[in-house]
Amino acid sequence: MGVSDLADYPWDAVAPYAATARSHPGGIVDLSIGSPVDPTPEVVAAALTAATDAHAYPQTAGAPFLREAIADWFRRRRGVPGLTPDHVLPTVGSKELVALLPLLLDIGPGDVVVHPRAAYPTYEVGARLVGATPLAADDPAEWPVGARLVWLNSPGNPDGRVLDHDELGRAVARARELGAVIAGDECYAELGWEGRWAEEPVPSLLDPRVTGGDPTGVLSVYSLSKQSNLAGYRAAFLAGDPALVARLLTARKHLGLMLPAPVQAAAAAALADDAHVAAQKARYRRRREMLKPAVEAAGFRIDRSEGGLYLWATEGRDAWESLGRLAERGILAGPGHFYGPHFPQHVRFSLTATDERIAEAARRLTPP
Secondary structure (H helix, E strand, C coil), X not given: CCHHHCCCCHHHHHHHHHHHHHCCCCXXXXXXXXXXXXXXXXXXHHHHHHCCCCCXXXXXXXXXHHHHXXXXXXXXXHCCCCCCHHHEEEEECXXXXXXXXXXXXCCCCCCEEEECCCCCCHHHHHHHHCCCEEEECXXXXXXXXXEEEEEEECCCCCCCCCCCHHHHHHXXXXXXXXXXXXXXXXXXXCCECCHHHHCCCCXXXXXXXXXXXXXXXXEEEEECCCCCCCHHHCEEEEEECHHHHHHHHHHHHHHCCCCCHHHHHXXXXXXXXXXXXXXXXXXXXXXXXXXXXXXXXXXXXXXXXXXXXXXXXXXXXXHHHHHHHHHHCCEECEEHHHHCCCCCCEEEEECCCCHHHHHHHHHHHCCC
16 A cells, blocks of 8 residues: 555545534634644743754754653653653654554554554554554454554543553553554643543553563653644654664654754753643643533533543434534534544544633533
8 A cells, every 4th residue: 555545634524514614603613623722832932943043954863952851751740760862762743653653663564553443543544554454452352463563542532531550551461462562642641631630640651560660662652732732843752662762763864754953942841841731731621621511511422531632422423413513503523433433423522722712612502
């Protein structure tokens, strides 16, 4: 399979519903795509400005100050001590890494790439791009011999599912039995909401309680797009098994996959400042507290959604029908069909809209 064989970009199918929503007298409330709307933190913008004299090529491995900032962030925020610069690697956003990891790991025809049942579609795209077989399976017992890469996503997109230490530990143990690399997409890790995750940090796949202190075969992938409103910067990174990191670094050098030097400076500043992350989480909490009861009042049941940037909801009908009913109220959501075949009656509501637009959505959804 090649790039030309990929299916049409799925979000194009939402265009008619967006047109209906835009025709609403109060305008559209777009809760479909999770693109941040809040300002980039000043501490980050200042670091970017100060680094604009970027006349030399940046290091693919990342400048030493960035790699040290990533390792320190994992220790401070994710409960993962002992990482060194050899354990970490910046990436040009996380989506390119998700799509390219099977290629960079020499996975191909006859191999299996496992991903969650409710899944961001890029996991499957990356597998199909190299001719591997994608498999949607959450239960480690279902992961077959022949699996070369296992993707976890916690908190999940779209379903907000959070995996605890025991669940992560079972996944790592099974991946090691199979000789597979296991990668945790943890881009929403700062956004825990319900149950124990209202108080406890969302655990990392690299937590020593999960790996036994041995990162062999394990990678964690993280992005600053959500926690720091840096989606436009394409600032992300991975960490884990230093042998895998070295292998990926070599491949990325050949491909020219390097994070621009000013963005490296901005990313380091973002990683060092916890205050803006807390402020952003408070914004999302406020929006979630407005939107969640209104979605439920409109007749939806919210499933999972313990963490992350979305409400994963169903009213017991096909998602396209729900999308049409929402569009008539001027609200655009994402259909569950985009996240695999297992959730055709779910829709995804994003929290990435302004306070005013979230409040307007809540008003439109709440019965008089």
